[in-house]
Amino acid sequence: MVELDPTEHEIADLGPKVNQIDDVDELKEMLALEEDGEDRAPVKTLIESRIETLEEEDEEVDLSEADIGDMTIAELANAIRGVDDADLLRELIEQENTGKERSGAISQLESRIESIEGSGDGDGEELEYVPPEEKYPNLDHPTADKQYIEGVKGEHYRDMWVYCETQQNELIDVSKEMLGKARELMDDYNDKYGGDEDGNPEDVVAVIIGDDVADLAEEAIAYGADYVLYHEDDELERFRHKPYTEIFCHMCRDWDVEFRDYYEPRYTIFPATNNGRDLSALVQGELDSGLASDCSDLYIDEAMISNPAKTGKPGDSIEFDRVLHMPRPDFSGFEYSTILCIDKPFRDFHPQGASVIPGTFDLPEPDHEREGESIEHDIDLPDDWFHITVEEYDQLEGGVDLTGHDVIVCMGRGIDTRDPTEGIELGVELTDAFEDAGFGLTRGVITASYEFGGHVEQYVREERQIGESGQVVEPELYIAAGVSGAVQHKVGMDEAETIVAINTNPDADIRDFSDYFIEGDLYDVLPRLIDALEEGELGAVLAEASDD
């Protein structure tokens, strides 16, 4: 039986999952399931291309025969990963030196040699702790004295703690999504590791802070918690940074409570909402540990680390187990990074923390039969934790809802070949030329630092973003002007019935999921389409089109 049955998933959420599967047989089984099921061509392509990638990786490259000049640096890095013959690697450096002389290739080879042979000094010796006063005698106030450095090592950590955010006395959706994911992660964890270091299963611990929240404990248990810790007080009706941080940290580090017979949590998970993300940063800071924000996945696995900041010695590689892997989109959506929070010599970095994008994980079915324990946390809340007064709050009216329109017009970064203000104007004009259309933007337009004219600023808002971290739309007709087609954008629109792309670059990724691709400048094409919609017929080309 395969872990991931493709027939139970939409193509949009299969992509990242399939790319994490490393077992070719499992992939083949999935392919068969899909063929017996809906037999969706894109799903099969996805699985097949993953199989192909894996099989390519498996092909042993015989480096003693190879001409590394034909390989990209990435291919070379993959090929030498399993090579333990330092002499062979030195020959390859020689080959590169007389060949293409790529510094990237040489440094890949050198670092592989270093990780085989070690740096040569002090191999195998135990690291010795040197107090900062001795290590840096020129500094008169060693930083380790600052209160926020705990410098603990070798403490006992357990469990996955989940901060469950509430609004109007209800768990918000992302809280339930996180509980479901935490349940799944810790069930797998207990299977894989047989529980903690002493063989006792580890738990999912939900934390709820607010006014009148005790009733939510039952729900948190139904969604996957083993323990629910709650603190209720009418002063806590609205989130405030200081008291919420102090309470959370007290619960997980200082509180003398029977169930928590360990130093601090092993993992902490927060929602990547405005308040949840802030809380995650403050809690992890106070606990002297690290975190990744806005994660789009989470998994627990081993990690081989050769970073000297973590191993203590250049050239050493150390395997860390039970590491929370935290993949997240960054670089304005251009890359995915996987962040790890790793102990270093003489200093633990636990809990390993993450915040997750709402909607990333499925909303689980609650199991009202599940058993768990709810425990009230009660400490005095000093007045000086409440130095911010919330005077009033208003619910924002809906915002912009782009779902449910016949047509969506979406503008991408292609608008900056001219004054971007003009691009927005054109997009809005095209939207208005339809009976029922919505106007959207890619994330790129929102994050770029364009200077927009005041009259279009109202259109350049996050609430109009289409894609992974924005809205997901399924209109009859989707017009993408100047949109390159990053995968995060794709998941927000590729269920549209008909997709028309307008782009000057015929190799833009969006071509792969468009029905029509107009290879041209949106500043020429859009006015023509607007005129045509207004006139009821397509006019001739206005100006002589250029050939380039």
Added chain:
Amino acid sequence: MHMVTLTKGVPDFREGKVSFDEDGHLERGKTPTVMNPNDKIALRAALQTKVKHGGTVSLMSMGPPGYKEILEEGMSDIYADDLYLLSDREMGAADTWATAMTVATGLEKLDPDVDLIFAGFKTADGETGHTGPQTNWCIDINDEMEDRPLITHVISLEVDEENRKVRAKRLVEGDIEEIETIEADLPAFIVTDPEFEANYHRAEHRLRYKDLRTETQERAANLDYDEDVTVWNHEALNLDPDFIGLDGSPTIVAGVDPIPKGPSEREARMVTPNDDEGMEAVFEELKPYAAGD
């Protein structure tokens, strides 16, 4: 009134500026570095406060010596009276916690009694949104500096200098979105939301804004990087190298992958603007949805 705005240099992700290698990785060397767009919004909040209440606006960054240009960009595009750069190899490759630690110590050295600290929301590269809150937490537990309320996701701000108070509107997310109005005492730490808007309702403020903009642009144009930017290294800040930069960072980046390309799912019909037949076919798709008269 002393205000400090924090900033960072980021790759310029605008189309035509940003450059990738054959494996799809960002080429830092070929991509220009600019001031983080969200930090400009924070600096606008500081400028608004200066216009209305006077005082000094300092601009501080942590990064390589080349970041002096980022500080100049802030001075020229928005406003700054003086510029500070925390710069040292030991500070390199810091995650948010090691950065917060360094920046908080920089603030302590500059002025432990600073009235208002401004930071932007996420940076365009790391995109964590953590550094502002964590910097204030370092201040909170540092005995040398007065504790201050942290006010994040601020979309509008008013300072009552006489009563030493700030009033702000902030955005709250979740299943419902809310705008909160909060009040707190000075000194305070403000993190602006990308939707922050400065306001200048009074004519005298608009005039003063114009004057300050002219003045800061002149200052930026005549900036001497050696004379006019104060640079502090880890020794000047008395920071132990084991607790800053990469060595002091709880987290590391284990892998960076280009965003995977989705498999091809549709066969696009290629059309050029002067291909009448093709354009006609596109128009036929659009026509049924045209607005009525």
